[in-house]
Amino acid sequence: MTAIETADLTKEFGSLCAVDSLNLNIDGEIFGLLGPNGSGKTTTVLMLTTLIRQTRGSASVCGYDTLKEPDKVRGCLSYVPQDMAVDTNLTGRENMLIFARLYGIDNPKDKVDELLGVMDLSGRADDLAKTYSGGMRRRLELAEALVHEPEVIFLDEPTLGLDVSARKKIWQYIHNLNKKGMTIFVTTHYMDEAEKFCDRVGIIDNGKITALGSPAELKAGLMSDVITVRIEGEYHPVNKDGILYVGNSGDEYSYTSENGSEALPVLADALKISGNNVMAMSIHEPSLDDVFLQSVGKQEEEQGFEEWKYRLMLRRR
Amino acid sequence: MKGVLTYMHRDFIRWIRYRVGVVSALVLPAAWLIFVGLALPVQFTGNYLDFITPGILVMTILTAGISSGSLLMFDKILGFLNKFLAMPVPRESILVSKILFITVRGILQTTIILIIAVLIGATILNPLQYGLIYLILFLFGVFIAAFSTTVALYLNDHDSFAAFTAMVTMPLFFTSSALMPYDVMPEWLSMIAHVNPLSFAIDAIREIGTGAIPIFPIALLMLFAGVILILAGHMFRKLTV
Known part of the structure; x- marks a missing residue:
């Protein structure tokens, strides 16, 4: 029972x-x-x-x-x-x-x-x-x-x-x-x-x-580090190998990567080049908050979901 | 039945702990009895106290009961009701306990009014007569308590409910036969008084005072109480599904 x-x-x-x-x-x-x-x-x-x-x-x-x-x-x-x-x-x-x-x-x-x-x-x-x-x-x-x-x-x-x-x-x-x-x-x-x-x-x-x-x-669904970026003004998405976008809550945008300290400068440059006004960045271990952002994001863009999963699988190999 | 008693026990402790509430519930009817019963210069009866005591008894039940629908409403608003409803106690016992508690509390108050009335000069009746008076007060109490609870569940908002009780209490009392007999009323008032449920209870108690047994009014009050109880049960079930 x-x-x-x-x-x-x-x-x-x-x-x-x-x-x-x-x-x-x-x-x-x-x-x-x-x-x-x-x-x-x-x-x-x-x-x-x-x-x-x-x-x-x-x-x-x-x-x-x-x-x-x-x-x-x-x-x-x-x-x-x-x-x-x-x-x-x-x-x-x-x-x-x-x-x-x-x-x-x-x-x-x-x-x-x-x-x-x-x-x-x-x-x-x-x-x-x-x-x-x-x-x-x-x-x-x-x-x-x-x-x-x-x-x-x-x-x-x-x-x-x-x-x-x-x-x-x-x-x-x-x-x-x-x-x-x-x-x-x-x-x-x-x-x-x-x-x-x-x-x-x-x-x-x-x-x-x-x-x-x-x-x-649930946290294992993310890579080993999460980078959170505070962006003021409009957000312009970036696309970098080894860095995956997780989701956002307010003006905080989260990414995940296997090696956060190496990915952080790469991400910072990429964000600037795309025209984002980056105010702060931080690295932390994945938490349920990130899982939550990820799962909510998944739900919002249904068609992007499969691609997302596929790319994450590729990265983990 | 055990559930009903436990719920009533809870309401009784809560009531007694609000000492101001207990005192104020007795002051108003006692003031009516003493100031109106003893002071009003009336010609139509020899002992006005004997005439007005039934009216004050019924008024006591009315004022004690009419605002008590808020008991169940507050249990609902504050989250107690959901806790109780998630228990294996039969759900109807919550409603029954509220109606019984309000009625019994009103009857306790009327007992004190009865004692005061006798102390200041009302005629002493025999035990059977007092028993019948209590039966009528009980039926009327159930009627008012169920009515008040039904309205409170229907309005579902404390401010509206307070406005409602303030609106109905005094008109109900003044358009009843509490203060004067039908033959000295203006005709329009007499018409209203004849269909006012308060008058049924008051007239029945007066009949007891003359030595008669008012079977018809008792049956009528039973019918009223029964109909309102069914309505209250209906509202309660709608709330709990």
């Missing part, structure tokens, strides 16, 4: 296709769905958690179809939305007891004590949640999501709005849960976090998965 499985999962809102033919197979891992705001991440989670109905296709969680057996699906998953919905005028313990009772846990008080301990909230359990920091509220929500020992947890932007140390802590907990055998489905638009903490990621843009695999696999 696969924890999460989708087949051509599609959601249309009127003429807008929010999620387009999603095919996923996720089991026992931390899976990150990455993409910019409005790319279809939350819509996907809402369909998988039975909160909205898909237009086409099917999805199953823990082996149960989300449309045919929604109650069983809800029984084996937990969903933490991005809103930070914690009752601030209730204590942490009261918040948790409500969830434990709703899930019909046998010994709600013991279970709550245990989970408050797991999430390092025992010391503040009887304070009102409005005195909690953002990171503590998130941990409280995570603790709530664990009361019925779900097999799958959906976390929508779990680190949104948290400071660096709180984010790290949240990911630590997520990692520990996964080690205990829980499948974790995370959405985020922080590429760096996904790269560090997810076993596998899917990049989604305009409702379509444009790249799928482990961060390392």
Whole structure:
């Protein structure tokens, strides 16, 4: 049994296709769905958690179809939305007891004590949640999501709005849960976090998965160095052997090459000759950000796609 | 049923923690009862307090319930509803718990009003009569709570909903039989008052005071409450698919 499985999962809102033919197979891992705001991440989670109905296709969680057996699906998953919905005028313990009772846990008080301990909230359990920091509220929500020992947890932007140390802590907990055998489905638009903490990621843009695999696999699709160039004014494309254009975000244009320090002066000259106003250049190792640029670029120019792939293959030989 | 009770428990704690809200919910009807019930120079009845108490009881339920549709609306806006809907608890129990909570909270308030009324000179009734009064208040409470929740789900915006409740509360009260009997009303007002659902509840409670058992008004209130409940359920299901 696969924890999460989708087949051509599609959601249309009127003429807008929010999620387009999603095919996923996720089991026992931390899976990150990455993409910019409005790319279809939350819509996907809402369909998988039975909160909205898909237009086409099917999805199953823990082996149960989300449309045919929604109650069983809800029984084996937990969903933490991005809103930070914690009752601030209730204590942490009261918040948790409500969830434990709703899930019909046998010994709600013991279970709550245990989970408050797991999430390092025992010391503040009887304070009102409005005195909690953002990171503590998130941990409280995570603790709530664990009361019925779900097999799958959906976390929508779990680190949104948290400071660096709180984010790290949240990911630590997520990692520990996964080690205990829980499948974790995370959405985020922080590429760096996904790269560090997810076993596998899917990049989604305009409702379509444009790249799928482990961060390392995806980065292997690029050459060993990435050169980022900041260009002011109009961009004039250049074509140089051994240097491939990846994509751009705003006025930053990225290229990839096997030897960045040799390619950089070549690229600088070529860009100047073509009439570009180069402001800054930098070399770094490929990151998921670059993978994202690459995959989005691929999608935008469909016919250029095959040629792109072909040239990359030639370079790698 | 366990889900319903847990959801209600949550709303009760949240309500009690807002102490100002609890106090203000009691001050308004108590002020009406004392200032209008004791001070208004009326000729058409010997004990105006006995006459106006049913009106104030029903008004208490009305004001306690009419703005409470925002409870479910805020759960939706703040993200609680999505969390609850993703649980294996029957989804309808969220709606049922809201309506029951609003009604029970209104009934707690009316109990205090009843006690104040007796303290300042209203006639003491027998236990059966009080039981029937509570039945009517409960049915009317369910009617108002379901109505308010339906409108809130339909409007789906807090400002519009606040404007709506401000608009309907006072006109509903003043066009009912709360303050005066039909025969001293101007004819146009009497016509409106006869079809105002508040009047059904108020008149029924007055009938109990005279020793009768108002079967027809109780049946009518049941019908009203039932129809609005079906509507509320329909709106809720539309929201959750």
